[in-house]
Amino acid sequence: MNWPPKLWMGLRDALHKRQLDAEMDEEMRLHIEMRTQQHVESGMAPDQARYAALKRFGRLDSVKDTCRDERGLHWLPDLLQDVGYGARVLRRNVGFTTVALVTLALGIGATTAIFSLVNAVLIRPLPFRDPDRLVWISNPELSATGIPGTSRSVNVSDWRELTHCFADLGCYIAWFGRQATVLKLNGELSRIEAIWVDRRFLKVLGVAPRLGRDFVEDDTSDTVILTDRFWRQKFLGDPAIVGKSITVSGRSWIVVGVLAPSFDFSSVFLPGSKVDCLRVSLQFGELSDNSHAVIARLKPRVTLQSAQLEMDGLNRELRRQHPERGSFGALLVPLREHVTGQFRRPFLVLACAVGCVLLITCVNLANLLLARAAARQKEIAVRLSLGAGRSRLIRQLLTESVLLALGGAALGIPLAILATRAIARCQALGIPLLQSARVDSSTLAFALLAACSTGLLFGIVPALQFSKGRLHVDLKEAGRGSSAGRRGLRI
16 A cells, blocks of 8 residues: 555544544454354354354454554554653653753754844845846946946947847846935924935836835926835825925925735845835936946846847947947846855854754763663563564654653754844845844744654654663663663763
């Protein structure tokens, strides 16, 4: 029988155990009565006929166990028995259990916290629509001069009109684009930061405001979209703010929308800052002609390599036609690579370092379990002498190890949550997407997997060592009054 059907049958039968036992009792009763009737018809007395039927049928309990084994039901009661016995053993050894739980909580908690950071920065998709089709267009020539912008405004206009590989392009002002202004609200003054963006910027990213609308062609430079954080802090989450004007540096800005909380401009593009709103730029050149950060969305079935070839050819032609413009360089890289590429190696090194710490934890706990198992030498020898198989003992010892690891995970997850929240608030680190780090369902699944793997890892060596079945030696050494014996003293 295949494992999935057998597993499903075992779970189904475990939930209806009483009904199954009643059905088996009724079926065995019918078999015995039929066999008894056959013996009576052959000339045997009723008492002798029933005795012969029972003798041929065998022990009822053994027949029931055989039926349960065939239906795959035996593993669940055995597992519950192992869990219950393991819990009692751990409860009797409070000192050992406490040390093991604290050690595991620190190891699994640190590993889970680092995974939550790695998941936010390197694994989780960017908070945009089809983020794999977004590319960052940089200008190597301008970057070499130390200018934080990437492209000239006149070049961006040509790219929009003449390329066929992009569905659209969007820009924001990377240099001199952050405006520190003063908001007057209820008679109080507070500084806010606004960033200039292109009207198509949010459309290219595939981001829609949670309230209100996106920018349109008729919007002026006094049209703004608030971030969710700023909207909640300054306007207490009032949805009526959409369509109203706010006074900023003596001018009225019209609020046309509020961004969704899943999109944090600062966290993705300007880590370490706090952008409060996005503001339409009428003419990018009015601030700086070399200040544009350009993001493009590839058309379906267009590869990064083909888009790069088209851009190279177009830029050569533009350079020939307009030599007075200077640089026309354009290097396309995936947006994910641009945002977090430089942090990939440090985070992977950090994850490996924490993994080594967890491995050291496993080694220390394996030593503790070896020493503790030596004290249980007599118990293990007695169980072997009573007929327990080696696989059964190994399963019991591994169950105790996994129980310890799960208990350590239960204590380590709150530590991981606190550590993740503390690190996510450190904006001074300047790491993109770090503010979005959290212990979510994938992190909890990782913690569970790490706990089970850890329990098996540090429990397998003691389980194999003390299930070899040296009955005569173990019972002889344990009978001398020593709880550990020579093997335990060596360990």
